[in-house]
Amino acid sequence: MNLLTVSGSPHIHGDNSIKKIMYGVVFAMIPAILISIYFFGLDAVKVLLISVIACMFFEWAIQKFLIKGPLTINDGSALITGILLAFNVPGNLPVWIIIIGAFVSIGIAKMSFGGLGKNPFNPALVGRVFLLISFPVQMTSWPKPNPLFARKVLDAITGPTPLGNLKEELKGGRTVQDILEHGTKMIVDGKEVLYQIPDYAQELLGNMGGSLGEISAVALIIGAIYMLCRKIITWQIPVAYLGSVIVFTGILWLINPNIYINPLFHLVTGGLMLGVFFMATDMVSTPMSSKGQLIFGLGCGVITVIIRVWGAYPEGVSFAILIMNAFAPLINKGFKPKRFGETLKI
Amino acid sequence: MNQWKNFSKGFIKDNPVFVLLLGLCPTLAVTSSAINGLGMGLATMFVLVCSNMVISLIKNLIPDKVRIPSFIVIIASFVTIVELIMEGFAPALFEALGIFIPLIVVNCIVLGRAEGFASKQSFISSLIDGLGMGLGFAFALTLLGAVREALGNGSIFGYKFIEGDAILVFILSPGAFIVLGYLIALLNRFKKTT
Amino acid sequence: MKTFKLGGVHPAENKLSNNSPIQVLPIPKQVFIPVSQSLGAPSKPVVNKGDQVKVGQLIAKGEAFISSNIHSSVSGKVLKIDNITDQSDYPKQAIFINVEGDEWDENIDKSDKVKREITLSKEEIIRKIHEMGIVGLGGAAFPSHVKLMVPKGKKADLLIINGVECEPYLTSDYRLMLEKGEEILIGTTILMKGLGVNKAFIGIENNKPDAIKHLTNLAKDFEGIEVFSLKVKYPQGGEKQLIKALTNREVPSGKLPIEVGCVVNNVGTAFAVYEAVQKNKPLFERVVTVTGKTIENPSNFLVRIGTPSSELVEKAGGLPDDTGKIISGGPMMGKALNMIDVPIVKGSSGVLLIEDSETERIAVKNCIRCANCISVCPMGLEPVLLAQYSEKEMFENAEKEHILDCMECGSCQYTCPSGRPLLDYIRLGKFKVGEIIRNRGKK
Amino acid sequence: MAKKESSFLNMVITLFVITGIASLALGGVYNLTKEPIRLAKLAKAEKAIKEVIPGFDRLEIFTVKPTNGTDSLIFNCGYINNELVGTAVESYSNKGYDPTQIKIMVGFTPDGNINNTAVIQQKETPGLGTKMTSPKFKDQFGGKNPKNFILKVKKDGGDVDAITAATISSRAFCGAIQRAYDAYEKENKQRVQNKEQQTQDVVTEEQEEK
Amino acid sequence: MEYLIIIISAIFVSNIVLAQFLGICPFLGVSGKISTSVGMSGAVLFVMTIATIATWLIQTYILVPFGITFLQTISFILVIASLVQMVEIILKKISPPLYQALGIFLPLITTNCAVLGVALLTVSRNYNLMEGVVFAVASALGFGLAMLLFAGIREHLDLMEVPKGMRGVPIALVTAGILALAFMGFTGLV
Structure with a gap:
């Protein structure tokens, strides 16, 4: 007989593990991956593959040669970062830029802090924002969606995102109504084309310009429901985030529907759904108590709308989440879970 | 030999930026290009050397209680001199460095060396210390500027070695923090192995 | 349906011995009765080596306010009063009794008749x-x-x-x-x-x-x-x-x-x-569950206090070869034993055998701040924070975070996906904080 | 030499002496560098003027209150043989990315066309807004007449190609040119009026003489 | 509206620490704990506001009229240094609790380039007195915000095992870099 093991209680362990959580997230991203491949074809596959391979490589290399700690490449977190980074860039991004993004995500935003669980900021978002600021041109020329089984010759290869187009036209002094009805004449790739913001059904499905993973709200919501059922994410952040966006944009819309578009448009365009379900809910960089998570979601929503409506960038999701990431430690301090038997003194 | 040590310590061992972490504001702010870094470094070095010299000369004439105000006056005078000279003879650099020239006054290195070294040591030592520290500072700023310029603009001292886009972030504010952070980390690692 | 709101987990129930009626365990040849079986001060032995005792006879008296009397669970001769390792893994004073027959104290009503009427004030x-x-x-x-x-x-x-x-x-x-x-x-x-x-x-x-x-x-x-x-x-x-x-x-x-x-x-x-x-029957026997996935007959025994756990295991089918851990109590809060002869005491509710393959804890990984430990903590604490403070020896901070409220239920560690030894650290923290508070009292 | 005591008198004297010497030294340096600084500033302005209007042999400098904005604009009118060959207007914008004013020099040929533009001062984002100094951007205004060349970036319905990813700086630049042009037009009208007035005056005088 | 623009600009868009690189030393040095960073921010708010008022008055009523703007640097630093001294003395007299809270930070502020920097910026941007005050207060708030966020993150990092070479200042700088990156999202708000 072997020696007996003596250890502190508890002596059993739940079946939860990092791997299960991480691969659960990856599984939840599959619908969005499929949609992106459907609309952007081989480009999407290329970007996804390069991003994932580069992220995993950097994680492995840094752990092996710089930190010289245990290798945790199999836990799936680098895989998630890779997919999320790919989700956050346009499908026609040059390979070398993707690799830089992967290096920033893994090397700077994650491994510098010691790896999984220690990074105060979401790695994929740091990589994305880094690229957006470094390569504004490449990061904001969006390939037009071209469904896989109905490939057609496009009059222009690139086009704007609905959100970006709307913002520019609004700044040019047009009204929301006018932009939605008459579209925009623009010169893309040397040709004059008419750009029409797609209707909501198209936007929900993902038939619009944008980053790989953000286009289809439906696919993202399917993934989110899966994660909610598996309890990989909690409801607090998504609800607070979406709620505050709806309320804030709703108020603006009621004030002046000519210059502020309705909340529905804000919900289905841009990276909101991707951010809300897959990045604002990143466990590592968000507050831990449910009260704190509500505050976090609220802050994300408000900052997102502020940047979308008044900022220079058409999309504010990434910045908003990063800024709230910075607030997370303070929120953790300020909003503790309610203790059992906490006596409230009045 | 002693004086050589005095001089060389500012380069790596007691580098004001990388090791002592002094004067980080100008270090981060003006190093968007190598030439700016060098200019700022030299300007600071000038103030450092001159104030070190003067202070070590008159250190015994100053009563202890008014030590700091006197030092500040002396330093501020030299800063103003640099400011005027630069404005007259290097207007482009003057504009690029902006308010960070007057801010040399509050650069902790200058006051720090004055208080910590020149007010106690001989004229020669102070001169050499100022030179060494100043060179170390200039070296650090130039290095930082060169790295940021190379990464962010694809050029060094204005000489473009890659065409097209570079990683713009590095000449913006986040790049300054990140590059300095990794340079210090690199030096830490370097120091440990030697 | 009623339950408490805050936290909690639902581990696999594994009530293997549910259908096994309570069996009376044969009296062993020898019992070891520790004199400290309750919270509070140890009781003081009132018998000496060589004394003859009956079942139910007082053998150690609880003198302090918080302490309890201990009675012999067998009849026989006191072999010695010596130290023995009990569940806590520390040597404790115990009374060793060699069993001779089964002679009960005459005041005990041995009948099975249920007596409903309460006469005492x-x-x-x-x-x-x-x-x-x-x-x-x-x-x-x-x-x-x-x-x-x-x-x-x-x-x-x-x-x-x-x-x-x-x-x-x-x-x-x-x-x-x-x-x-x-x-x-x-x-x-x-x-x-x-x-x-x-x-x-x-x-x-x-x-x-x-x-x-x-x-x-x-x-x-x-x-x-x-x-x-x-x-x-x-x-x-x-x-x-x-x-x-x-x-x-x-x-x-x-x-x-x-x-x-x-x-x-x-x-x-x-x-x-x-x-x-x-x-009129002193507490000298209790029902103990002997269970485990590998044991042949998971059972419930009525056991005399002081019986070595090994007797129970033997009766339930013997110790399986691949046993990696023996636990006194349940899997969540029970104590792991370092030998199988540890005597049953008043607080023992079960003896649980865990096979080798389930003995090892899962590999410890970085905390991913999933906050599961916080959501399962029935006391509304932040186990991750308490454990970190203990790990970094920041015990003052741990005290401010109410580490002493922890009841060591183990839900946090049970649920942690990174397999972090949260409760181990919290126990350390509680110990150190207790020390700090006591020292403060002295000053 | 023994260290001076920190008596009140000593302290006051020391501070006074040090401040005095410092002021003297600074005054001296200031006087020495006054001329070079003035020259440098002048050279810079002159360089900008030369960049935006063709060769001239005489400059006439005056200020004009802009139609919008508080600070007046500096007009540099270049003449060859007393004939106006171009006007360099120093204009500004406060709407850049950095709170520091953007100062530009806009050269107009006498027919109201933009001849060229030059940046005098800007602190825009390196790598983005600073591209306003690049020929690719600032030269696109050359030879255009704001009458039919709308000084707005294309996004806003104008004719100007904005600097990529630096629309704010581009807008500010356009705004500054617009301000210069508005002032130039106003000034031009006045001048024409003045001239007519003058001619009229001359005519009346002549008539009176007759 | 003008004031709102100044406020938003100073706090978010061109944050004094993250975009202008002023006050880096206390930002890195005093931000280890949330409590001290709050104290430091309070002291900076206090000194920055009165220093800006004082230097603005000197600039407008002494330096410019007499044509001695070249004495700007020396006069400003002297004014700030003596102000700090005075504040310390007065605070000690009239409000010991406040002195307790801010006292240890005051000497550090003299060499805090944020104070001198804001004074210089106020003058160079031609703000009037009211705008200058608003700018100073907003800058100090921006400083406080950056300090607070940073202290929060650093307290959080204290509980983690950061790789050896990165421990301390390097990781703090990288964190500040990412923070600055995030704040660039506010670009164009004003």
């Missing part, structure tokens, strides 16, 4: 319970008479009987409720009288429907006793959680249940009280 009940060495049989082994003495200024209005048995594997309370239901209810009535209340709640988790049904039927004949079915959730057996679940009263941090007018006793205790008061 409140004070007599408390004295009797004290005399008979009754302690809480749920695990903590707090002397029962102390619980019945309500401190000045406080008032009890409700007795709660804990039939939750929320630990996986354990079934001793369940079998007791099924087989000795009436006695438990009489014991409850006695406790009510001793406490001076006219209301008692019995809480049972709804994974024991027949026990609930059985007791509910019986309780119709008893005044003031109500049986409640509770949702299955660990650690509902914790006093504070059970009170919260049944009454929605919340015991303030750092205070005892009496603060909200409640006193909690285990069903096993209620049964022991019945035997003590009605049958």
